[in-house]
Amino acid sequence: MTKAYIVGEITVHNPEAYALYGQKVPATIAQYGGKYLVRGGTSTQLEGKAQGTRRVVIEFASRASAETWYHSPEYQAILPLRQNNSEGHLALFDGYDG
Template identity: 45%
Template sequence: MPAYLYGNIDITDPALYEEYRREVPAVIAAHGGRYLVRGGAVKVLEGHGVPNRQVILEFPDMAHLEAFYHSPEYQRLVAIRQRAASGTLFAIEGY
């Protein structure tokens, strides 16, 4: 069953975030993940959410998603992302 990582990211240091953005695709791919959404225009249709940079990744299953997130390679990049941005990440099981 596929699993999705959804992020709503507010970039506060674009130059530093660029380092994260440049390096993370290879780590995602190494864990069987792929981008479904990476930035792009966002329009709120209902509610009062504040959309920032939207990212949706698809992994083969939750085990692959969690292996990606907890991998040493990604944790190094998490430290960079957290200095360059704030936001929320969700792991979501698909069907």
């Protein structure tokens, strides 16, 4: 089974309200078997233009696990906290199983 990765590039506009999302989301990720590989931190743009100021990479055992987490009632309940207080891009990638 190939691992899957959720990659987010986010710019937070309301840090105080976004903080509640930041507190609640880790438990939903863990509940569906995911784990953070990158959560914020310093980044250096080597090429092109960044799509956000904050980077997140979350690893799941499979694409199905990642999709189940994203569409879960637990995550959907807190998703507006992210969407209403930031803007960005979120993508799901299959891992390389070479």
